Amino acid sequence: MQMSLMEYITKYFNGDIYRYAQYEGVSREQILKWINNECYIIKGRLVMPVKHLPVKEIL
Structure with a gap:
């Protein structure tokens, strides 16, 4: 499963960036x-x- 870092912090750390940083x-x-x-x-x-x-494609 893939998610953005902010989605992960929201899901597992209740959106608390400071707590995730700790x-x-x-x-x-x-x-x-x-x-x-x-x-x-x-x-x-x-x-x-x-x-x-x-x-753009590199040819």
């Missing part, structure tokens, strides 16, 4: 960076994109 051992600001960077959860693992690729 759980991860990082700052609230770091969590906000992860959310803004479009990190997501797959099978219970935090997945961070390495790079956003352009939408």
Whole structure:
């Protein structure tokens, strides 16, 4: 199952970003960076994109 990091925080931490930050051992600001960077959860693992690729096809 895949969900955005914010969906995960809402579901498992009642939307409390600060509490999730404490759980991860990082700052609230770091969590906000992860959310803004479009990190997501797959099978219970935090997945961070390495790079956003352009939408148009490269030929």
